[in-house]
Amino acid sequence: MKVAVIGGTGLIGSQVVRDLNAAGHEAVPHSQSTGVDVISGQGLDGAVAGADVVVNLTNSPTFDEASLAFFQTSMDSLLAAARKGGVGHFVILSIVGADQVPELDYYRAKVLQENILAAGPIPYSIVRATQFMEFMAAVLSWTADADTVRLPATPIQPIAAGDVAAAVAEVAVGSPLGGIRNIAGPEILPLDELGRITLSRKGDHRTVVTDPTAGMFAVVKGDVLTDRDARLAPTHYADWLS
Template identity: 50%
Template sequence: MKIVVIGGTGLIGSKTVAILRGGGHEVIAASPKNGINSITGEGLQEAMAGAQVVIDLANSPSFEDKAVLEFFETSGRNVHAAEAAAGVRHHVALSIVGTDRTPENGYFRAKVAQEKLIVASGIPYTIIRATQFMEFLGGIADAGTDGNVVRMSPGLFQPIAADDVAAAVADVALAAPRNGVVEIAGPERAPFNEIIARYLKAVGDSREVVCDPEARYFGGRVEDHSLVPLGEARLGRIGFDEWLRRSQARV
C-alpha cells in the first residue's frame, strides 16, 4: 500500500513512517525539506499519485492565534484538493482530545477548523484525537512558570507517549475509514498539577508546582474534564514511569 505522511519527519511522523515501512508499505515522508509543502502545494500531487492513504500530521510553525488558524485551513485545503485529484481513499488526521471544549485556546480553535474541513472534504476519513504527549511536559511546565513557581490546574490530565500515538496512527491508517473520531490517551489519569510535579521531580527540576484552579493551558481554562476523553478511548501501553525510564535512558 502507498501511504503519504504529511509531516513525516516530525516527532510522530518519523515514528509512524518507521512502523509502516517496517510493515512493508511504500511510505512517503512528506515535508518541506523533501520538496513537499502543504502550504504552497509544492509536490503534493506528485507525492499522492497512486496513494491509497494520506496521514496528515502537519503542524504550524507558529502558535499565534491567527497564524495557526491560517496554517491549518490553508494546509487542509491544499491536501484535500490533491487527495481528490489522486483518488485517495482514506484521510487520517491527528487532532487533540477536548478541542471543542476549550474555545479560549487558539490552537484548539484551529484544530476544530481543520476537523471541519476534513468532514466537509467528501474524502473518507478518520480523525484521531490524542491527549497531550508526554514529550511535551517540559514545555507545558515552562508555559506555566512564573519565577520559580509553576502554576497548574488541578483538572484531569492523561498524557500519552509519542510511541503509543504513532502506533495508533499506523493502526488506524491500515484500517477502514471510520468517517468519525477515535480518541487515544495515556494509561494513567491524574490531576494536571500532580503529573507536572512528578515530571519535574523525576528530571531534577527544583521548580515548585502550585495547584491553581485559575491557571490557563495556553490561554484556555481547564475544567475537570477539559483535556481527557469523556467516553471510550484507546489507551496507550506506556505508563508515565516507564516513559520516564525510557526517555532518561536515551539521554
C-alpha cells in the first residue's frame, strides 16, 4: 500500500514512515523540506499522486487563534489534492478531549480540522491521542523560574510518541473508520505529580508548586485530557524517562 505522509519528517511523521516501511508498505514523507507546502498548495498534487492513503500530520506553527486559519487552509488544500489524486483514505491525528475545551484556541482549531475532514469527500479516520510524553519538558518550562515550577493538578494520561506513531500506522493501512479512535498512555497522573517525577529523574532540584491557575492546562477541568475507554499504549512514563 502506498501512503503519502504529509508532515512526514516530524516527531510522529518520521516514525509513522519508519513503521509503515518496516511492515512492507511504501510510505513517502512529505514536508516543506521536500518542497510540499500545505498552505500555498505547492507540491501537493505530486505528493499525493498514486497514493492509496494520505496521513496528514502537519501542525500549526502557533497555538493561538491563527491556528484556526492554518487548519482551514491546509485541510482545504489537502482534501482537494487527495480527491484529484483518487486517494481512498485520509487520516489525521487529533487530541483526546479537544471538543471539550473551547477555551483553548488550538483545541478549537483541531476540532475544526476534524469537522472539515468528516464533511469532506474522502473516507477518513481520526486518531485522537492524549498528551505526548515528549512535550513534558515544554509544559514545565511554561511556568518555571529558577526555584519553582507551578503546575495545576489536571489529570494527564501521557503517551509516548512511538506508541502514537504505531497507532497511526495501524489505522492508515486499515479500513477507514469513518470516525474516531482514541489512544492513551497506560496511566493517569496529575500534571503536578508528573512534574515532580520528571524533575526528580532528571536530578533537577526545583520545587513543583501546585497552582490551579498555572499554564495552558489550568483551563482544563476534570478528566478532559484522559480517556479510560481509549486503546491503551504499552509505555509507562517512568520507563520512557529511563
